[in-house]
Amino acid sequence: MKLVLHSAKRASAPYRVRIGLNLKGLAFELRPVDLVTNAHQSETYRGLNAQALVPTLEVDGRPLTQSLAILEWLDETFPEPRLLPTDPFDRATVRAMAEIIACDIHPLNNLRVLRALTALEIDEAQRNAWVARWISDGFSALEPMVARRGGAFAFGDEPGLVDCLLVPQVFNAGRFNVDLLPFPAIQAAAARAASHPAIAAAHPDHHPER
Numbered sequence: 572m573k574l575v576l577h578s579a580k581r582a583s584a585p586y587r588v589r590i591g592l593n594l595k596g597l598a599f600e601l602r603p604v605d606l607v608t609n610a611h612q613s614e615t616y617r618g619l620n621a622q623a624l625v626p627t628l629e630v631d632g633r634p635l636t637q638s639l640a641i642l643e644w645l646d647e648t649f650p651e652p653r654l655l656p657t658d659p660f661d662r663a664t665v666r667a668m669a670e671i672i673a674c675d676i677h678p679l680n681n682l683r684v685l686r687a688l689t690a691l692e693i694d695e696a697q698r699n700a701w702v703a704r705w706i707s708d709g710f711s712a713l714e715p716m717v718a719r720r721g722g723a724f725a726f727g728d729e730p731g732l733v734d735c736l737l738v739p740q741v742f743n744a745g746r747f748n749v750d751l752l753p754f755p756a757i758q759a760a761a762a763r764a765a766s767h768p769a770i771a772a773a774h775p776d777h778h779p780e781r
């Protein structure tokens with residue numbers, strides 16, 4: 572099976588998928604998409620991803636979009652090691668933790684949202700305060716869940732779906748100087764996960780310069 576990941580260096584949604592692919596031990600070709608020059612808005616890229624967003628994972632030439640859907644496809648197609656637990660209650664809990672990041676933090680802070688704020692003449696300090704507000708809001712809800720259900724990783728003792736989302740979101744919080752002191756369980760889980768070899772290999776530092 573040939574896997575091609577369309578990814579951008581600092582973007583958190585493709586970072587999630589790089590972590591998932593690495594945790595599964597899968598080889599993939601990485602195709603950088605330069606968000607700064609709007610390569611994601613080209614007609615060619617829109618042919619793969621009608622939303623003009625990264626990531627897109629091509630599976631033998633067929634495109635899959637939406638990082639959470641891609642991660643669930645990965646888990647169903649390559650079941651070991653598991654990203655989601657087997658118990659239905661635990662699966663729902665893991666999805667709820669992941670969706671706090673994917674549905675309730677990230678969409679409010681995406682590049683197109685920040686560009687829209689810029690177009691409304693919102694200055695950089697106010698944009699950064701906006702980003703910090705939504706990260707802190709989401710992390711306030713996630714913190715007790717990680718404290719309750721986390722172990723060596725964000726959920727339990729093995730790396731999984733929550734780590735795929737948490738590590739990039741904490742990286743993003745760092746870019747915007749968000750204070751993580753109020754979130755000790757999140758900080759500890761993200762630090763432990765970031766040092767896992769498969770997760771470390773997905774870091775933007777190892778991504779081509781785009």
Ligand SMILES: N[C@@H](CCC(=O)N[C@@H](CS)C(=O)NCC(=O)O)C(=O)O
Nearest residue numbers: 582583584624625637638681682683
């Ligand atoms: N819900 C989507 C979000 C994808 C997304 O927003 N990707 C960002 C990078 S993290 C992007 O392509 N932004 C380009 C833009 O906003 O113009 C997913 O999880 O795949």
